[in-house]
Amino acid sequence: MQEELAWATDGLLPLERQLHEAARQNNVGRMQELIGRRVNTRARNHVGRVALHWAAGAGHEQAVRLLLEHEAAVDEEDAEGNTALHLAAGRGHMAVLQRLVDIGLDLEEQNVEGLTALHAAAGGSHPDCVQLLLRAGSTVNALTQGLGGGAKPTVTAFPTGRWTESHTPQKNLSCLHYAALSGSEDVSRVLIHAGGCTNVVDHQGASPLHLAVRHNFPALVRLLINSDSDLNTMDNRQQTPLHLAAEHAWQDIAEMLLIAGVDLNLRDKQGKTALAVAARSNHVSLVDMIIKADRFYRWEKDHPSDLSGKSLSFKQDHRQETQQLRSVLWRLASRYLQPREWKKLAYSWEFTEAHVYAIEQQWTGTRSYQEHGHRMLLIWLHGMATAGENPSKALFEGLVAIGRRDLAGKSVFCWASSQELGGPHWNAAGLSKGCSDKNAVMLALGLPDSYP
Structure with missing residues (x-):
């Protein structure tokens, strides 16, 4: 109206x-x-x-x-x-x-859309009104029993400006659904504290977390994650919250979900994982984030307590301390690796077929392999940093494994000793003298002198 x-x-x-x-x-x-x-x-x-x-x-x-x-x-x-x-x-x-x-x-009186006064207060983002109604006895987990998709919201009841035809109230929406639709973290917190169920779903199978993700409310997503929402629940399209984040390229929300730990193997009705959804939509940064998370989950199974107290991020690395090595990886990918060698290197480091396929879906021309290889190397570097391992040694061994002994035995050493990679780690090994001192290079890489 x-x-x-x-x-x-x-x-x-x-x-x-x-x-x-x-x-x-x-x-x-x-x-x-x-x-x-x-x-x-x-x-x-x-x-x-x-x-x-x-x-x-x-x-x-x-x-x-x-x-x-x-x-x-x-x-x-x-x-x-x-x-x-x-x-x-x-x-x-x-x-x-x-x-x-x-x-x-009667606090449970419903309008034609099945909304009670508590639904109205939640949808209008009014936490004080929500608390008042809850204290008076309103049912926190009441579901709408209205007309469904054909009904339109009442402007006077929901004056927040967020209610458009795409937000048309549907059957079985809880008060927490309405708070999620309006993006109200304060109202949601009140409802959850009062016993509001975070995992109730509407007739489309969407939980409040689905709605908060779909409408890009990061603070609310964080609250729902911290309130034990089911991260892997699927709606009627078999989409998880991460599928929605991948579809819409919500990077901040995607990282929250990935850090919280989600099942990356779940597939929607089209048979696509969240990684495949991001790749199909050409969301490059999200593709790389999901691959990093997948590799981290696999590593974490064998190292469950190694990250205690450490911060975790799957976003692109812009740290000063990794800038020089990232520059070297770009030179490796853009100048020295042949078109198919980045894949060989990826498989030697246990990237999966799905990982490689998702990376190479972003086609930019005949030299796409350079960008693909660079992205793969940065994903790999993230894993090295997370695990606290020596990336130089792993890079050396990886190049040898794919038959690029020339790069492993010469180019890597020269890059390592170049001014571009100068710094405490390398200079401590005496590499500032140049790449001719093989023993110093071996020592810096953590490799035996006899390594071929």
């Missing part, structure tokens, strides 16, 4: 129209005068609104009190089933809501 259309006073007598206008404007003096002339306080306009609807929806406590004192029908519903309680809750008018609650109204 559009507010302007709802305000139209069709169907009212002249004095009744004036009473509606006075209630809407909190003109208590004029209201008293009209009521003294026995104007009908229950007169309804063409959409079922009475004067109390306007007073409550506008938060005019004086006007509401006056109407209640003169036997206004407190449970009167407009054409969409909204009572004054719905309107006050949806607009966050605490004083009016308290007065309506105090007279003992």
Whole structure:
């Protein structure tokens, strides 16, 4: 119902129209005068609104009190089933809501969309109203029982501006679903503290976490993750929250989910994992993040306590301490590795077929292999850093394993001793003298002198 259309006073007598206008404007003096002339306080306009609807929806406590004192029908519903309680809750008018609650109204009364006043307060992002209604006995896990996809939201009940046709209320939405749709972290926290179920799903199989991810509310996603939401729950399309993050390229949210630990093997109805979804959508950074996470999960199984107290990130590495080595890896990928050699190197480091396929889906031309190889090397470096291993030694061994002994025995050493890779780690081994000192190079790489 559009507010302007709802305000139209069709169907009212002249004095009744004036009473509606006075209630809407909190003109208590004029209201008293009209009521003294026995104007009908229950007169309804063409959409079922009475004067109390306007007073409550506008938060005019004086006007509401006056109407209640003169036997206004407190449970009167407009054409969409909204009572004054719905309107006050949806607009966050605490004083009016308290007065309506105090007279003992039915807190579980539903409008035509199946929404209670608690749904309205949650959807309107009003934590104080939510707390008031919960203390008064509203059911925190109540589900809507409305008309479903054909119903449209009432603007007056949900004035946040987030409600569009794509947000049309559906069946079986809990109050926490409505808080998630409006992106309200505060309301969600109140509902969860009161026992709101984080894993309830609507008729489309979507949990509050699905909705928070889909509409890109990172703070709310974090709250739901920390509140033991099921990270791997699937909606009716068999999409997990990570599938949605991958589809929309929400990197911050994706990292939260990946750090929390999700099942990367789950497939949607099209048979695609979250990695495949990101690759298909050409979200390069997300592809690399998911591969890093997958490799980390595999490593973590054998090293469950090695990261205690350490921070974890799957985003692109911009740290100063890795800048020189990252530069060397770019030179390796762009100048020295042949088109298929990056794949050989990837497989020698236990990248999976799915990893390699996801990387090479981002085609940029005949020299794409250079970018592919560089991305693979940066993903590999992330794993080395996470595990606290010597990347130089692993790179040396990897190049030897794919038959590039020339790079392993010469180029890597020269890069290691170059000014580009100068620094405490290399200079301590005496490599500032150049790459001719093989024994010093071996020592820096942690390799035996006899290594071929």
